[in-house]
Amino acid sequence: MFYKNALRKIRKKGECPFCIPPKNFIIFENPKAYLTPSRAPYVKDHLLVIPKVHALVLDKLNSKEKESILNLIVKGIDLLKKKYPAVAIEYKEGDLDKSGKTIPHLHFHLLPKMRRNESFNPGSKRRFLSEKELIKEVKRIKFMD
Numbered sequence: 001m002f003y004k005n006a007l008r009k010i011r012k013k014g015e016c017p018f019c020i021p022p023k024n025f026i027i028f029e030n031p032k033a034y035l036t037p038s039r040a041p042y043v044k045d046h047l048l049v050i051p052k053v054h055a056l057v058l059d060k061l062n063s064k065e066k067e068s069i070l071n072l073i074v075k076g077i078d079l080l081k082k083k084y085p086a087v088a089i090e091y092k093e094g095d096l097d098k099s100g101k102t103i104p105h106l107h108f109h110l111l112p113k114m115r116r117n118e119s120f121n122p123g124s125k126r127r128f129l130s131e132k133e134l135i136k137e138v139k140r141i142k143f144m145d
């Protein structure tokens, strides 16, 4: 399925897909945040770090929540650096539409990079993984080497 179609379904359902993820979608977690493969990846091994509290912007988080996010960003970078020479972190802050976020729950993208000038434009053909595909990605990425 394409992400744009999945997004339409998600919006129609009216539930935040980042608030309560199934445990088998999670690579690592701590009490305040979790690390998961992107379900609509820009590139292979695209990860997301997501706080468990539903918030749109960083200043709604307390210091423990921010620290938990940072810890998982470091963990995600450690995983990706087993296979890639570099990692880019993308975060969109602010107003939902103006920032270009598609889910109203803040999240950090961890994007593996092979080259300096790599760009991450997912385009309109961005796929949305099935639950089965996502669970397979969790297992593969958790033990990436």
Ligand SMILES: [Zn+2]
Residues within 6 Å of the ligand: 016, 017, 018, 019, 053, 054, 055, 104, 105
């Ligand atoms: Zn949420």
